[in-house]
Amino acid sequence: MQTSFERIRDLVVTFLRTHAREVNHYVRCAAALIAIALFLEIFVFNFNHWATLGYDCVNLSSKLTLQQNETDETYRITEADNVIEFSNLNKEVKNVRIDFDGNQSAQNVQVKIEFTDEGHETYFDSTEYSSGVPVRTVATNDDGTEYLKLNTTGLTNNLRIEITGEDVTYPIKIKAVYINNTYPFYFLGTRFLIALAVITFIYLFRPKSSIYRISVVESSRFSKACIFAANILEIYLVSVLLFTGSNLVGVATQAYNSGSWDPTSVITTFEVGGENSQQYARLAEAMSHGQLYLDEKPPEWLQEMDNPYDKGARDELQKATGESYLWDVAYYQGHYYVYFGVVPVIVFYLPYLLLTGGSFPTAVGVWIAAVAFILGCTALLHRFARHHFKHVSLGLYLLLQMPLVFCCGILYLVKFPTFYSLPIMMALAFSMWALYLWMRGRSAKYPLGCYLGGSLCMALVMGCRPQFILLALVAIPLFWRRYISERRILTKRGAVEFLCLIAPFVVVGVGIMLYNHARFGSFTDFGSNYNLTTNDMTKRGMDLGRLAPALFAFFFQTPTTTGVFPYIQAATFDTTYMGQTIKEVTFGGIFACLPVLWILPLAIRGVRMRVRSRSTHTTAGVIIVLLVAGVLIALADAEMAGILQRYFADFSIMFLLVVVLTVFILNENISHESMGFDIAMKILPALVGVSLAYSFLLCLVAETGWYSEAYPWAYQSIIHMFQFWT
Template identity: 65%
Template sequence: MPTLRRNITYLYESRVLPRRSLLAHIAKVAAVIIVIALFLEVFVFNINFYKSLGYNSIDLSDSLELQESSDEQYKITEVDNVIEFSNLNTEVHNVYLKFDWEQPAQNLTFKIQFTDDAHATYFDTTEYTLGVPEVDISTMVPESQYVNLNTTGYVKNLRIELVGNEKTNYPVRLTSLVLNAHRPFSFNFLRFFGVIGLLAFTYLFRPGSSVYRVSIARRPKLSKGGIICAVAIEVVLISSFLFMGSNLVGVATSTYNFGSWDGHSIANPFEVGGENAQQYAELAKSMSQGKLYLEEEPPDWLQQMDDPYDKGARDELQKETGEPYLFDVAYYQGHYYVYFGVVPVLLFYLPFYLATGASFPTAIGVLLAVIAFILGCSALLDRFARYHFKQVSLGLYLLLQIALVTCCGILYLVKFPTFYSLPIACGLAFSVWGLYLWMCGRGSQRPCGWYLAGSLCMALVAGCRPQLVLLSFLAFPLFWRRYITERRLFTRRGAREFACLIAPYVVVAAGIMLYNNARFGSLTDFGANYNLTVNDMTKRGMNVGRLAPALFTYFLQPPCVTGVFPFLQPTPFETTYMGQTIKEVTFGGVLACLPVLWVLPFASRILKLRISQRSTRTTMGVIVVLIAAGVIVALLDAEMAGILQRYYADFSFMFLAAAVLLVFIVNENLVPGSTMAQVFTKVLLALVAVSVFYSALICFVPETGWYSDVYSWAYSSFFETVLFWT
């Protein structure tokens, strides 16, 4: 029997030695990337450390005219909130406000003014100029407590005012105040590894990279290894981002969300998001008792209302009685119901409740669904690239896979992993896996099992996000030729296969219809019209006047940007529709903000090229259905619910998938290594980079209810990481 040493020797000689030059090249590139990242972190991102070495520090703590505490600290109160120094007559490069880190953590807004050789008086914003902007300082982030000032000559007077608000926790304890402080050297590991990742990404996808010479079809092992690595990195990054927003996760351990930890479990779930955010969990409890409505009883005044769906009337009665009602649930004949798709309850909440007696953490469900979507999306894309487009390289695949995963809206679902996001994420996950299983069935000699599993996934979408059922129409271009044109449907074997395609739809539809009938007395009523929301859904109807603003917002509106991280801002919204418009913050239309979709206007010409080269028109049909479904879903969302950022996930995948297939077609008609192919790669790389950058930035835009709002004092560390020169 071979010894361990012989096995190691064999592996080294058979695997490592033949690839010495490749491994040496990889090691060299990795070393160069690490050295560059190290240089940037040490000498560029710490520029303030080097600049401040020669400063003449002045400690003004003893000159503070503030109330002192027993521990020799200074108190800034709601009344005594201004610090002012006169006749300084010195250069001032920065101000260091050191706060007691043991006080309650918070983000403080300060207004700093000064007089210098260019200003005899304090200056502020005017019609033509902008004064010194207010600055946010975190009591828990030391880097934020150093504020660089751009003064002219000597500073005479300096005024620092704490601009408080309803969230400010007084008194604020100040330890010291120093002018021209020496900034400490700070090695930010998050930034360091982030730069390594960006440099590695840039090197890997540079136009001349060998990754574009690795064929998906001809190098299956190497290409699959690269795909698995890319997917693993995406899953880790997305999981890390979700857990960063700890206020929405709903899971506690001894070191994570420890304020909600039960003290003995390895991990325990806890409720987040308020009462109406527990709908799925409460429905699971009710189902365990054989009921389909929520246990909570609506207040008497709601049951006695002539029109309980009028929000204004509801709010008035709530004020009069002092009895609250559940918001954003379906109300019907004296009971609360959940109108969101029931499949996530059956998939996650009910089994978890029956097993543990606790409520399933919604964020974990969103994460699992998103991971399933990434895996299914990658498998589906690989299926097309490997079996239908023979010239797709690993580099092209990875570029498009990253764009498809990053830009389809799932990152925003992860940013807000609530029960609103869960049905969409589940619907997308079931859709891509359903399509993948269908594709496997089309290439199999025994497709019945594939068809059953694929159609079950596609049918379950109706119990998650009904809008996404439109993706089931892809069955027409995928199966029309085989079962209709070639008349396979009229054979015994073909009829059996076709029955496998249809049967899961029949079963799932029957189950959903019985569920609807048991709740609302109608087979087709999902209960959305009975929603207690901001408008009366029973009378909303369909109005063509709502379509134009939705089309512009969802598709064409340019992003609103500033020069400060995270650069993106909510876009303005104006409409001439003289009725109620349901609108939350959005960040621009997909066609304006995702350049990777700019191939869509050329779809007709590209499809004509494909038709001229192939006798079948399956790919053309798939692309046409994807584009048409994307437009229809966007308009349905606008008509039925409104204009919301999370709804972008309903239709963005459809447009991106169509764009990917169009790029594959173009790539098939390019000669590898030709000038045109090189130009094509460079243009595509730029379009993907901008699209991914935009989608990533949305993740860090401050929003109500997110990490930036709940833990603003910690969120400021992101600003300090990016805006290293401030």
């Protein structure tokens, strides 16, 4: 009798014999891609090493006039003595290496270099018409950043190095200063894998790739295996991004965030972000005590204010009394409340508190919701491809699934996995699963379970991010014909099915209204107007003047770029609106930054094709609802809250879903042998590639509160990894 191992071995051997040609082809392709990535890492990304191998290195330490430590033979740079100057070198200087002592505390310092050469008899700096030698950031614990390439003219005579920086801790220790040093060779596994991923993407999705000839329907098993592998990779990338920002995670082990680790536990959770970032945790504590307002008592001066929502007046009284107040919570009739959706507390925080007595780490909730969203997107698109658009290839499926996942704004939510991001992330996850279950229920023989599950997911959106409930309008084109036009609702079975569709909305809606009434005396008041924030929300009202700058920032503003990695910078913002505009940094509108959305104008043609080819107008209705919902949510965000980068995740998914449906329709109705289809398959991968590149680069932009601020020296190492030519 064969063992399990022997059966698996025989299956593998049989598969390899049966598909020997295909296996050999894929092995050769994989080997070629790996070889290209290796070549790039060894010879291109380490170009400076090979270019400087023949340099005659000179140690200038003997000319240093800095104070020297006799114990470790290092030189001290102090705030008063932070300039190193060498005269009469009379050498060709191609690079400078400042060898910082690796045993000192890690920090970033700013290095400003000036020199005189055959083209400059005096030190030169930036003028109205030219730029001088740029100031470089160097991490004192990263050898790779210590090498500074200089572009001098002929022989260099004098060399001046000034070492400064904000919040620099002195003294700074250096071991030596060299010129014309050979750059070290670094094989960086992360950079190699990124290069491999990029060239694999280019190879897989090139116009003539065989992946476009693999049908999702006809090659079901192989397609599912590839889609599963893509999901694993997507979840891995999201996980790396989230857990890299360790200062925002709130989880510690012996090897991760070890400074906050409790040696008696395998995993320790701790609060991050300060007192004003614990709203959900504090609400869970209040609920465990049987109350809906937070335990913390507002200061007397806040309770006595005529208008506690006036930030300027609050700040003056806080300064005068020395008593602080909670930021970004709802204040109503002498109590603090949490105005964010309550579902995250019920799903994560309250159960965790009751089971462990601790505070649930918000970042873990964001991660769970992100994984659920990725799987929901995959399930929904797979449903489209197998049951509604039968000619979808594996290549086209993956080419649309990736931007749907990565370009909808979740990467920015994962970058900042705070309590601000959690309700949006959960709303996205619930929305995708709601749409999937509804779609599955429409073709199921017994749809009651799918209808109940889908409507429950969509109803829970109200308790996460109320704006997302506009997506529930998709139910109108999905179910109108079946239950209204065909009058199925009048049959016993149809009435039960329709009841399953609406019952979760009624139950959840009533629960949320009672929750609102218990707090604010109103069934429809979520409490956001009572927010203690930058402006008086009770008097914000609706003003059409705020819409134009918001729509420009959300949709049409071009990104601000620079020649230094990660190339994207915060976009400038100007407005003629003569009132208060709530605005945080944004990085360009989605229509300008995500070229995959340039397909949207074809939606009109796609709708016409679908109407001509089908007797029903369901897909056309869904597309119209998605477009309208996306615009309305953006308008609502602008009026009710302001212009913030995380709000892009509220509406981007709507437009990306329209792109998916449009491409699927065109794929069904345009001949694959036509010139138009051939051109489209050349353009679409480029549009997707640029959109993905923008979305990932946005995650690496230095921002307040992120990894780049908490660990600037480590962030500098990331910058240097990509900017390898400097």
